[in-house]
Amino acid sequence: MADAPLYGRVAIIGLGLIGSSIARAARRAGGAGTLVAYDQSAFVRARVAELGLADVVADSAAEAAEGADLVIVCTPVGVSGAVAAEIGPRLKVGAVLSDVGSVKGAVVRDMAPHVPAHAVFIPAHPIAGTEDSGPDAGFAELFQGRWTILTPLSRADDAEVERLKAFWTAMGANVDAMSVEHHDLVFAIVSHVPHLIAYNIVGTAADLEEVTQQEVIKYSASGFRDFTRIAASDPTMWRDIFLNNRDAVLEILGRFTEDLQALQRAIRWGEGDALFNLFTRTRAIRRSIVEQGQDTAAPDFGRRPPAKTDAPQ
Ligand SMILES: NC(=O)C1=CN([C@@H]2O[C@H](COP(=O)(O)OP(=O)(O)OC[C@H]3O[C@@H](n4cnc5c(N)ncnc54)[C@H](O)[C@@H]3O)[C@@H](O)[C@H]2O)C=CC1
Numbered sequence: 001m002a003d004a005p006l007y008g009r010v011a012i013i014g015l016g017l018i019g020s021s022i023a024r025a026a027r028r029a030g031g032a033g034t035l036v037a038y039d040q041s042a043f044v045r046a047r048v049a050e051l052g053l054a055d056v057v058a059d060s061a062a063e064a065a066e067g068a069d070l071v072i073v074c075t076p077v078g079v080s081g082a083v084a085a086e087i088g089p090r091l092k093v094g095a096v097l098s099d100v101g102s103v104k105g106a107v108v109r110d111m112a113p114h115v116p117a118h119a120v121f122i123p124a125h126p127i128a129g130t131e132d133s134g135p136d137a138g139f140a141e142l143f144q145g146r147w148t149i150l151t152p153l154s155r156a157d158d159a160e161v162e163r164l165k166a167f168w169t170a171m172g173a174n175v176d177a178m179s180v181e182h183h184d185l186v187f188a189i190v191s192h193v194p195h196l197i198a199y200n201i202v203g204t205a206a207d208l209e210e211v212t213q214q215e216v217i218k219y220s221a222s223g224f225r226d227f228t229r230i231a232a233s234d235p236t237m238w239r240d241i242f243l244n245n246r247d248a249v250l251e252i253l254g255r256f257t258e259d260l261q262a263l264q265r266a267i268r269w270g271e272g273d274a275l276f277n278l279f280t281r282t283r284a285i286r287r288s289i290v291e292q293g294q295d296t297a298a299p300d301f302g303r304r305p306p307a308k309t310d311a312p313q
């Protein structure tokens with residue numbers, strides 16, 4: 001990290017898990033000269049002050065954005081357009097506006113119209129998080145060794161994209177760039193639909209009358225436990241993700257449903273080879289993720305060493 005901070009004044013709007021982690025990580029990395037925070041919740045603003053997460057706690061998003069070199073919107077994606085409408089007119093010449101939303105197409109659609117020509121909008125998405133929310137859930141190491149995806153809108157922004165990339169790199173992230181459309185399809189399959197499946201299976205178990213709530217909790221030291229962690233993720237955030245990445249999620253869900261029906265058929269007709277071949281392929285995917293060190297987001301629920309053989313038992 002160079003002696004001078006990458007940005008003089010950084011404003012963070014929304015100080016939940018991600019916003020407060022950026023505040024902590026940016027301060028530790030020396031990425032910001034002055035940190036300004038605003039959250040619509042008075043409770044969160046008070047907590048940010050108590051925890052000393054920012055130099056200034058502003059009374060409105062517009063006040064936070066005033067004079068900032070970098071503004072990062074860290075709210076649920078459903079309100080990012082309204083936040084941009086409020087801060088857009090207050091962005092100074094040369095300011096960079098960014099976000100952390102899990103969806104990019106809808107965020108660009110909703111935010112970009114409010115960005116003045118004298119500012120630069122660079123959407124971003126850190127692929128790091130937990131099932132927890134709020135300013136107390138954040139931590140400075142959250143982005144360490146994780147990807148952050150930038151979806152720049154124009155080659156004209158290249159110099160600012162490099163500076164934002166350096167900001168995320170200083171916080172420990174690996175940074176990649178891709179188009180908005182590609183982002184939304186990729187994260188529909190690797191993040192959004194898996195969350196939907198977790199919400200669904202936990203909901204199905206909760207609704208089952210023969211299995212009591214007690215047994216669900218008692219015997220959940222298996223795969224189901226991993227699903228319950230994911231299904232504990234923030235309801236507002238995930239409602240907004242599904243409503244705002246509708247097309248990509250529906251496309252992947254369509255394929256998923258077809259594949260699930262094929263599995264159903266294989267079980268019904270005793271097609272063991274079809275099951276075995278799929279499970280062998282999926283085991284290889286898991287192993288390559290582990291080898292690449294990308295399995296550190298979730299707690300380790302008693303993982304056993306891999307079996308020695310892949311032959312059917
Ligand atoms: N939680 C996760 O694992 C990840 C979340 N994201 C994205 O980060 C964003 C924030 O998520 P979290 O930090 O997890 O949520 P969170 O629920 O912990 O924090 C969101 C904060 O935004 C505030 N807020 C809501 N509306 C606001 C408004 N109009 N003006 C100002 N503040 C407002 C809330 O009071 C809350 O403190 C979401 O867009 C989400 O898609 C991205 C990567 C990972």
Ligand SMILES: O=C(O)C(=O)Cc1ccc(O)cc1
Pocket residue numbers: 101102126127128129130131191230297298
């Ligand atoms: O907690 C988990 O397992 C996550 O998958 C965290 C997460 C949630 C949403 C994102 O857009 C990125 C990461």
